[in-house]
Amino acid sequence: MNVAFDRVLDAPPPAFPLVPEEIAAPPPGRVLGSGGAGWIVDHGVNNSFTLTNRLLKAGLPVFWMKEGLSVDGQTLAPGALWIPASAGAKAIVSAAVAPLGLDAHAVAARPGGEAVAIRPVKIGLVDIYGGSMASGWTRWIFEQYEFPYELVYPQALDKGGLKAKYDVLVFQSDVLGREEGPVRPQPDAETIPAAYRKMLGTITPEKTFPQVATFARAGGTVIAVGNATRMGEQIGVPVTNLLAPRGSDGKPKRVSANTFYVPGSILSAQVDSGDPLAFGVAPTVNLFYNNNPVFRADGPAVRKVSWFDKDDPLVSGWAWGQKLLNGGAGIVEAGLGKGRVFLMGPEVTQRGQPFATFKFLFNGVLLSGSDAGPVPGN
Structure with a gap:
């Protein structure tokens, strides 16, 4: 939340003064x-x-x-x-x-x-039938800061023609489903009210990702947060997830949990505060991180915006094998055709709590309607 703090190792004072309730409002x-x-x-x-x-x-x-x-x-x-x-x-x-x-x-x-x-932007916030917790929290955040948005479901993504409707598409951490394991079951359309049938469908690499790539190449902006960032490589962004490098068969293989496991902890990262995506963010920031992708740029069309620069970035929580993060970029921006893709591996909006990192999402959204050109794309 961007609150400076010190660790107290001595005995604390016997009592602290009460904070008046009205002080909770901003001065x-x-x-x-x-x-x-x-x-x-x-x-x-x-x-x-x-x-x-x-x-x-x-x-x-x-x-x-x-x-x-x-x-x-x-x-x-x-x-x-x-x-x-x-x-x-x-x-x-x-x-x-x-x-x-x-x-x-x-x-x-x-x-x-x-x-x-x-300039004003048309925001498409991706959701799925049955509800995405992460997308739901993003709706709440957008509403608190008065961002207009429209919910977009897999059927609409698969249909295409997205650039005519939106300037930016936001994919939150859980909308792609789990990397491994069964896909969330979908009810038969006839068994649910007609008003909800448009929500049915699943985001897939075969049908959805080509339409998302077409949207970006036509000048749209794609923002993926948390585990949704694994779509980056599949829509054509030249990056490698350091925690799931490609094997000899060309398929990504996740690093074993015996080697790396950081289950919902606070990590310290460096930030290029002069990059418009990071405007307003401190040069060193604490991020909420939950086994999310971390990237290596594989071409000049990718620029790192936030990265890990030491073997022990853990600030609070628990981490195993965290040294694998050193040198990896948690947040990158990339040009793709006429558009851009922002990959934000750490959970920059985690359940409406990390106020210090909301600006990554907010900046990305507003840049989609700006005159700031993207990194030269592929």
Whole structure:
């Protein structure tokens, strides 16, 4: 959750002060300064995405500054929001800053440097019949931060024509089913109400993945989180999962649990905070990780955004064989045709809890409608 902490090995104090209930709300934000050109807002605060979505909904421009900048004595990391002045923007910014806990810096001129133009996006959140827990939590997260979205089921994916409907498709950790074991059984369509029949179907490498690849090559953005990232190689992203390298038969083979097993623990990773996918994320971040894929880039069309750089990244929990992660990238971006694919191996949205890593998903979604070009693709 991006909370700094120290480990206390001495005896703790006999008592701690009670925290007033009202302190749970964010401290009220303010409009600082009196410039009339527009406002600058820190990208590092999650509620900045709520403000962004309100501005986009109103048809107002929002930009991300590519370089860090200083304003009112503060240094802001790359990705700071630039909101040009207008009557509509003033009304939204003025009403939002206090309840969202955001400081908006009113400046006299547009900040210098390159900027990424952010535009409204059509989000397709993939779900399956019977419900995906991970997709359900993502619905909740999107709603908290006012992202518009539409649920997409396997039948619609298999039908194709996805680029005409969506800018980005989000695949959460459990929608592909288990790597091994039986596929979740599907009821006969005649046995369920007609309204639910469109939810039936299974995501398959044979029918679904070619349509997803076509969507990306036509300019769409694909985001896969957690174990859904194993689809990356199958849709044409030149990566290798270090925990499931290909054998002599060309098929991936999962490393034995006797060799590697990290069942839901907190790991420390490095981040390229200057990459738009990581805007607002600290250079070192704690990630929730649960035996998820970790990648090696196999070509120039892939860029690592977050990676493990030591043999013992464990911060909290339990890990066996964690040294296998060293040098592997948990989060990568890749060009695919005219579009892009973001593979986020760690569970960056795990049950609505890891607030420090929501921004990977949020940035990826909004980049799908931006003028920031993808890594040159295959």
